[in-house]
Amino acid sequence: MEDLYSGYQPLLFSIAYRMLGSVSDAEDIVHDVYLQISEKTIEQVENKKAYLCKMVTNRCIDFFKSARYKREVYIGPWLPEPLILKDHDPISEVMNQEAISFAFLLLLEKLNPIERAVFVLRQVLRYDYKKISQIVDRSEPNCRKIFSRVNNQFPLKEETEGKPEPKNKEMIQAFVSALYQGNIQKLEELLGKEVTLYSDGGGNVYAALKPIISKDLVTRFILNIMKQNHHADEPAVVKMVNVNGECGLLVKGMDNILTVISFHVKNDQIADIYIVRNPEKLKHVSLESY
DNA sequence: GTTCAAGTGACCTCCGTTTA
């Protein structure tokens, strides 16, 4: 059972996280699945990997149906829980191979649970339709059609192809230094014309209740935050980290993680900024590691 | 050349909403 857990846990977590956009819920589901299966049961199963994927996917579908209601009453923009990836972590190795960006997870959010499962299994994990049909309990042609329709409906494919370019890292470094210097001209160069800033406080902490759109408004918003931080008794520390496979920022206070920021870069400019401030979504980020 | 998996257009069915 231990080998089974260490062998498949990263893969199962990667499926659950993409389906739900929540680190803690994904961990719970994977853990529950391992608690539910007994050694006897699993030994009788021919394809253990497909069996475990099916269990996790079905759990996610059930969970998502109930979570959907919660999100409908969510205060402000909903963002996924950030996943801070480190080198040599088994989960990082699985995640870095596949799409996991905030932009991708937010697009997935628009799909129904079955569409999500089919898309993740096919586009991200490259499963064949036979396996997918067994996992989601739909016919093979139906799975092909679901995938085809999702592809036509949403521009998800580009989000799953390629890894974050090193250029992004330089861009985020330039962004941070422009912030500290208060260099408005440089900030405006880095931001796309229609840049959108999403701020998720979940009603627990201060955050913008609506997405902020346009270069001018976003620049003013972030400079204002920097000004407040500068005048604080204990200014926060900003650190560059790997957030969901892309270069991002972690803002550390005296005794807790205050904010995690992720960026979506398009055509050499920052197209979207995702700011997670909801403490509920930062609980899993360990302060000691940073 | 054959086989097979994948992708997609055309068509059908079902179900929720609208309207008389």
Added chain:
DNA sequence: TAAACGGAGGTCACTTGAAC
């Protein structure tokens, strides 16, 4: 309340491309 309508989701059949 029942018929009409539209959209979502499913099946069938065909084309395409890769592997052998």
